[in-house]
Amino acid sequence: MTRPTGRLQPAIQPEIRPGIRLVILDIDDTLVDTRAAFAVAIDEVLTRWIPGLDPSSSVAALAHWITDRHGHFRAYTRGELTFAEQRRLRAADLHSTFGGPVLDDAEFARWDAHYDGAFRSAWRLFDEVVPVLDRLDAAGLRYATLTNAGSAFQWDKLHRLGLAARIEVLVGVDALGVGKPDPRVFRLVCDRAGIEPARALYVGDELDVDARAAQEAGLTGIWLDRRDARAQLDGLDVPVVGSLAELADRLGA
Numbered sequence: 504m505t506r507p508t509g510r511l512q513p514a515i516q517p518e519i520r521p522g523i524r525l526v527i528l529d530i531d532d533t534l535v536d537t538r539a540a541f542a543v544a545i546d547e548v549l550t551r552w553i554p555g556l557d558p559s560s561s562v563a564a565l566a567h568w569i570t571d572r573h574g575h576f577r578a579y580t581r582g583e584l585t586f587a588e589q590r591r592l593r594a595a596d597l598h599s600t601f602g603g604p605v606l607d608d609a610e611f612a613r614w615d616a617h618y619d620g621a622f623r624s625a626w627r628l629f630d631e632v633v634p635v636l637d638r639l640d641a642a643g644l645r646y647a648t649l650t651n652a653g654s655a656f657q658w659d660k661l662h663r664l665g666l667a668a669r670i671e672v673l674v675g676v677d678a679l680g681v682g683k684p685d686p687r688v689f690r691l692v693c694d695r696a697g698i699e700p701a702r703a704l705y706v707g708d709e710l711d712v713d714a715r716a717a718q719e720a721g722l723t724g725i726w727l728d729r730r731d732a733r734a735q736l737d738g739l740d741v742p743v744v745g746s747l748a749e750l751a752d753r754l755g756a
Contacts (some may be wrong), residue, residue, distance in 0.1 A: 519742050519753055520723045525698040526639060526646040526754070527689070527717075529707030530657055533727055533747070534648075535664065536627050541552030541569055543625035544618045548594075551604040551617060558682065564601050580651045580682035590615060628664050635747040635756075636669060642756035647672035649692050649705065651682035651712075672696050683707075693722070706750055714741040726749060 531537035545565045549556055557565065571577070571593060579589040591611055598606060606614055639646055647670065650657045654675030661667040672695045676682035679691065693700045700721035708712025708727045717724030720743055726733075726743045727750070732744050744750045 519704065519725070520701070522702055523695065523704045523723060524645060525640055525696050525703040526644055526750075527692050527703055527705040528606060528646060528648050528747075529705075529713055530648055530650045530660065531652065531726070532729075534628060534632050534666070535660060536629055538569065539627065540622050540625035543620035543688070545597075547621035548614055548618050549601075552614060553598065553601055555679075556601065560601060562587040564597060567600060568597055571632065572596070576744075578653075580676055582680045586653060586656075589616075590618075594618075623660075623663070626664060628666070629747070631746055631748045632666075635751050636666075638751045638756040639754075642751075642754070644754065644756060645671060645698070647674075647692050647695065647696050649674050649683065649688060651676050653677050664699065667746065683712045684719070686720035689717050689722055704754075706744070706747070710741070714743075736750035 523696060528534055542565055543709075545568050546561070549561060549564060555565075573591045573592070575584060575589040575596075578584045579586055584592070591606075591629055594606060594611060598604060604610070616699055636646065648657070648661075650673070652675060654673060654677055657673060657675055658667060659741055661670055661673070674692045674695065676688075676690055679685070682688060689703075689705060690700055693703050696703075702725040704725060705713065705717035706725040706727050708729065710726050710728075710732075714724035714726035724741045725740050727741070728745055729744050729748070731745065733739065742753075744753065
């Protein structure tokens with residue numbers, strides 16, 4: 504969920520490579536509206552632990568959480584922190600920045616339970632997801648998922664949202680102990696699906712960690728730009744789509 508950089512060449516985005524047989528999908532902010540779920544969870548903990556914030560500060564707190572300025576979640580995906588450690592560090596940083604109390608072990612356990620419960624209750628698929636998967640099925644295209652969260656956590660998410668039975672392969676950060684942008688995780692999905700990387704496409708909402716990293720691993724990398732961030736850029740070195748439906752159109756599904 505990081506902002507894209509400006510180092511973009513060439514000015515015209517490339518076409519999608521022909522012969523794609525496997526579509527690998529990111530989960531958070533690609534299939535699931537995780538940003539909206541973050542908003543619900545952060546509002547829950549702000550109301551309880553940092554009450555009285557004005558609306559602009561509440562908006563800033565959500566942006567602070569999503570941006571993760573110290574890169575704690577990225578450290579988790581590199582195998583440097585556990586999931587619980589990165590969340591505790593991010594909670595401490597949020598409280599330090601917006602005037603919340605110091606969280607000792609017991610208080611963080613309560614904080615984490617409130618955050619996690621609100622977060623899980625707010626998981627929702629984007630409206631286009633099921634129709635797009637139906638189109639991929641009809642076109643004979645297989646699909647899998649690759650995520651920078653833990654496999655059990657993401658299987659639970661997909662199960663709650665009715666997608667688990669449809670997903671052929673899911674690779675999480677625990678499979679190799681590292682996540683995207685490491686090229687090995689992209690290739691692992693292809694290997695488990697029995698498809699060579701040149702015949703696979705990966706689509707996700709982050710330009711560098713998703714699209715460019717997939718390209719470097721030998722797949723076709725697609726940037727899913729739902730927020731039209733491309734309008735601020737001079738050009739693209741990967742294909743870009745504004746929705747999964749647009750991706751299905753370009754694949755001829």
